[in-house]
Amino acid sequence: MKKSKVSLLIGILILSLVVITACSTASVDKEIDTVSVGYFPNLSHAPAMVGIEEGFFAEELEGLNLDTMHFPNGSLFMDALSTGQIDIGYVGPGPMINRYLQGGDVVLLSNASVGENVLVMRNDVEYNGVEDLHGKIIATASTGCTHDLLLRKMLQVEGMAVEENGGTVQRVAQRPATNVGMLQQKQLHGALVSEPWASIMEAEGVGRVVVDATEVPWDGNVPATVLVARRSFAEENPEIVEKFLKGHEQAINYLNENEEASIEIIRNQIKEITDQDIAPEIFETSLARVFYRSEIDKDVLQEFADLSKDLGFINGDASLENLFWLE
Structure with missing residues (x-):
C-alpha cells in the first residue's frame, strides 16, 4: 500500500514537471484578440x-x-x-x-x-550659429526626447548647455502642435521640432528653418x-x-x-x-x-x-x- 502511494506521488510529480516544462517552452503565440x-x-x-x-x-x-x-x-x-x-x-x-x-x-x-528634425527660429530673432541660442527660450517636445537630445548635442559641440545642465539656454517642453501660437505670442525664440510642424511655422510666417534635417548632429542619420x-x-x-x-x-x-x-x-x-x-x-x-x-x-x-x-x-x-x- 505504501509502495503504491509512493509510486502515485512520483507519477504526479513527473506529470507536473512535464506540464510546467511544456508551458515554459511553448512557442505558440499567447491567446489574444x-x-x-x-x-x-x-x-x-x-x-x-x-x-x-x-x-x-x-x-x-x-x-x-x-x-x-x-x-x-x-x-x-x-x-x-x-x-x-x-x-x-x-x-x-x-x-x-x-x-x-x-x-x-x-x-x-x-x-x-x-x-x-530641424531647428526653427522666430523670424525676428537673429541666428548666425548655435552661439546665438545663448539666453534664448527653445522648445522641444519633452525632456529627454529625440529633439531634446539633438538640441543638447548641438549645444555640447559648441561648449554650451541648457539651463538644466548648467548652461544659458532655457529649454521648455511644448507640444509641437502648439509651437506656432507660442512663436506668434513671442513666448518662444525657437524650437527643435519635427515635420510637418516646421513647414507650418514657415508657411505661417512666424519662423524659419535655420538648421536643416541633414545639418543636425550625425548629419540627420539619427x-x-x-x-x-x-x-x-x-x-x-x-x-x-x-x-x-x-x-x-x-x-x-x-x-x-x-x-x-x-x-x-x-x-x-x-x-x-x-x-x-x-x-x-x-x-x-x-x-x-x-x-x-x-x-x-x-x-x-x-x-x-x-x-x-x-x-x-x-x-x-x-x-x-x-x-x-x-x-
Missing part, C-alpha cells in the same frame, strides 16, 4: 498612418482587432507601453533608449524614418522614429510581431512609391487627431526632410545612448546590445 498600437501625429510616424489606413496591418493580423492610441510625446508613449496600454508602436529613439537603459520592458523591432514593442509581448507573441513587421515594410514601400496618396492619408490622419487642417503643399515641403527606411544603424543608436548617459538621463551601463529583436 486585440493588438494595441501607439503613434504620434508626426510625419515621421507615417508608416503607422499608412499601415492602418491602407489595411496593411489588418491584412497581416487577420482575425485580430487593432486598437490605436495617439501620443504627444515619447515619455507618455513609453509609459503606456510599460503599463500594457499599448503593445507595439512608433516612437523616437531618445525615449526608447532612456527607458531601455532604465530597465524598461522594450525591444527595438525596426527603423521607420530618419531626418525630419532615426526620427523607430518601431518598438513591449519585450514581454514580443516574446509571448513572436508570430504577431513578425506579421506586424511585414505590414510595416509594406507601409514604408507605399510611402516611397506613392507620395501624393501618402500625403492625403497623413493629412487626414493629422486633421483627425489634432484638428489641424494642413495644406497639401506643406507636406510636399516636409517630405523633402523625411526619409522612410527600415534598416537600423546600430552605431548611431549607440552613440545616441552614450550621449544620453553623458547628459545624465541614465546611470550605469549604456550598452544597447540586448535591445534589438533577433527573430
